[in-house]
Amino acid sequence: MEPDNGAVLAAALTRPVCVLGLGLIGGSLLRAAVDAGRDAWGASASETTIEKARADGYDVADTVAEAVRRAADADALIVVAVPLTSMDDVLAVVGKEAPDARLTDVTSVKEPVREAVDRWAAGARFVGGHPMTGTEFSGWDAGSLQLFHDKVWVVATDDDTDLDVWTDVVALALACGATVVPAASDEHDVAVARISHLPHLLAAVLAAVGADGGELALALAAGSFADGTRVAATRPELTAAMCEGNRAALLAALDDALGRLGAARGSLASTGGLLSTLTAGHDGRSTLEAARLDRRELRIDVSGTPAERLEAMRELGRSGGRIIGWTAEALDEAAPPEE
Amino acid sequence: MEPDNGAVLAAALTRPVCVLGLGLIGGSLLRAAVDAGRDAWGASASETTIEKARADGYDVADTVAEAVRRAADADALIVVAVPLTSMDDVLAVVGKEAPDARLTDVTSVKEPVREAVDRWAAGARFVGGHPMTGTEFSGWDAGSLQLFHDKVWVVATDDDTDLDVWTDVVALALACGATVVPAASDEHDVAVARISHLPHLLAAVLAAVGADGGELALALAAGSFADGTRVAATRPELTAAMCEGNRAALLAALDDALGRLGAARGSLASTGGLLSTLTAGHDGRSTLEAARLDRRELRIDVSGTPAERLEAMRELGRSGGRIIGWTAEALDEAAPPEE
Incomplete structure (x- = not known):
């Protein structure tokens, strides 16, 4: 560890959090951050959502701009938790009100978000994130402070990643009960195309083909169809x-x-x-189950240059590894010296 | 009701049951039939399965032929519960030892089974059945007497269906806790292609594509991939x-x-x-959910010729309906006259 690592981690462990967008993910994050003891506030474009979140006891700013100005004053980590369709509008506010903010996001694609940040908030210290927690539900009411518990949270780990903000994002993910997979933005996007975006597309096609079969088909629909089409219930x-x-x-x-x-x-x-197709599928599913059972503990050596440390993190993610917490030594370094 | 309906139902409600094949479905059926108070016995080609089922207290014959001979003596309903690959061998024993048996099956395709019955046990009074209860598990140990609870059990309802045996099969399905969807064999096969066989094929393809993404992809695999590939774990x-x-x-x-x-x-x-594809999928899934919530009770008029009654039943199934039990009047007719 380098001399200042303790200070970086100490700050990350208590950094205030500003959540922009209070839908399923953002709403859950605000709840989880408060539950973890963080100073945390949110903002939403929806008056209804603002009222609901306030009624549940959460600190919600009147506008996105106000929430972002508070973040600038408090050196908070800003989490953009709006859908890709609203990303540009929100990032423009960040670029204006907190141009050098610590910034992350929670969307499922990393490269387009990075490009949008470069366009609208180029001075922000951005480290992308992606908690793998989508469900077919949406909105504040669907949220839960348990949403991230034992889920994977990808943290973008590229060559030019700001290690301080990276530590902020990892600390927030761990505080919410998630485990962290470090991954390069492009490698993340290739992976989620296969294990998240393609499943959504296949679910939609299957649901349409099944419904074409008429009422008898739907009456017979059991486990395989119900499971295979579940995510087709997500808002298209x-x-x-x-x-x-x-x-x-x-x-x-x-x-x-x-x-x-x-x-x-x-x-x-x-x-x-059809046996060769079905056998390949069976083997693929077995690999998934084996990967879930394969638990080993290893400690990563984080000495070396920032580039070397980032590559070591990426390699951990590539080989199926996760960050599950801080070592006792790291936490000792981060603790204030005893009197 | 015609004068002899009461007697047919009375016999169906207590008919002995002979289960050939004691895997997930057959093993669960033997347990459920015994639990429902039926005289029931089974047979298996596997010595291990015979031992396990006997150790659990069930009546298992030494051979399939012995079980079938007992069925002939007791005028039992024989349920063929072996995979399609073993169907011919078992039906040959039925054709030899109980040529005019009351016969049903529990496989997921109806027309090929009917053809096999015509080939090997042409004199049997066969009414196909299909409990929609498959899981990714198999074997006696995977079975449960609760397997059929609240599940759909399709009963083949063709123009030439024997109404007495049809009543036997419906009574057994209801006794096991299932609800019954009457359907023509060919309409059943078209429906299950869409809501069961296609989902299995898509799950296999998705599992293979996901596994191709390497360890990072599998580490990120969450709900959509896990659900979409679940049935790929079935034995190919x-x-x-x-x-x-x-x-x-x-x-x-x-x-x-x-x-x-x-x-x-x-x-x-x-x-x-992709919005039109995804919207079609969302609509399909909504139709499925709406169909599940649409519960109305109707009583079917079963007067008329057998052909008219069978068509009325098929029409019930085509419109998404299910048989959930017998009316009090039917049970009164079936009850022995009071002294």
Whole structure:
């Protein structure tokens, strides 16, 4: 550890939090941050949401600009928790009111958000984030301070990442009960195309094909159809923004799926055999389950240059690893010296 | 009701049950039938399964032939509960030892089973059945007497269906806690291609595409991927037999899905827009949820010729209806006259 690591961590562990957008994710984050003892406040474009959040006892500013000015004064971590469709408007306020803010987000695509930050708030110290906690529900009422518990929170870990703000974001994620996967923004986008955006698209197609089968088909719909279409219940505008924002990576994943489905179709029509398709799927699912059971503890050596430390973090994520907490030594360094 | 309906129902309510095959479905059925007070016994080709079922206190014959001979003596309902791959062997024993048996099955495709029955046990009084209760688990140990509780059990309702045996199968399904959807065999096969076989195929493709994304992708896999690939954990041989047995209907469903996915791919690559695909999926899922909430009670008039009664039942199923029990009048008619 370098001499100032303790001070950076100490500040990160108590840094105030400003949450812009109080839907499922933002609303849950405000609750979880307060529950973790942080000074935290929010803002929403919806009067109804502001009223509900205040009625539940939370500190909500009258406007986004007011919340951002408070963040600038308090050197808070600003979390942009609005859908991609509203991202530009909110970032423009950040760029104006808190131009060098500590900034993160919670959206499911990292590269387009980074580009939007460069356009609207180029001076902000931005480190992208993505808690993998989406459900088919949305809005303040759907939120819960438990939402992040034991979930994965990706923290963008690129060559030019600001390590101080990176520590802020990791500390917030851990404080909310999540575990952290460090990943390069582009590698994150490729991965989520396969395990989040493609599943949403397949769920939509399956739901439409099933509904085409009429009332008898829906009456027979049991576990496989209910599970396979669950996320099709998400508001289509939210899913579209998420998927369309990750176009290149999603196209590659979709082509992979179309190739496999086409091969299955050809085999079913000719020999009738589906075993190779189904076996590949079974193997894939087994790999997922094995990955979940494979728990080992390792301590990362964070000496070296910032670039070396960032690459070590990324390599942890690439190999399926997660950050689950701080070592006792790091917390000792962060503690105020005893009198 | 016709004069003999009471006697038919009375016999159906207490008919002995012979279960051939003691895997997830057959093993659960033997448990549920015994729990419902039926005289019930089973048979299995696996020595291990026989030992386990006997150790759990169930009546298991030494051989399939012995179980079938007992069924012939007791005029029991024989339930064939083996995978499609073993269907011919078991039906051959039925054809030899109980040629005019009351016979049903629990497999997920109805037309190929009917053809197999015509080939191997042409004299049997066969009425196909399909409890929609598959899970990704299999074998005696995976079974439970609760498996059928509140689940849908399709009972084949074709023009030439034997109404006495049809009543036997419906009575067994209701006794196990299921609700009954009457459906023509071919309409059933078209429906399950869309809401069961296609979901299995999409789950396999999704699992394979996800696993191709490497360890980072699997580490990020959350709800949408876990739900969308759950049934890919089923033994691929079982899924293949089920899907391949419903080839024509599955090809049509698969082509529908491929058409929709291809359109989405084209739109994503050109305008970038996925909203129409996602909205169609959202609507489909909403239809499913609305169908589940739409509960009305109606009593079916079962006067008329057998053909008219069968068509009335099929129409109930086509419109999303279910049989949930017997009317008090029907049970009164079935009760022995008071002294």
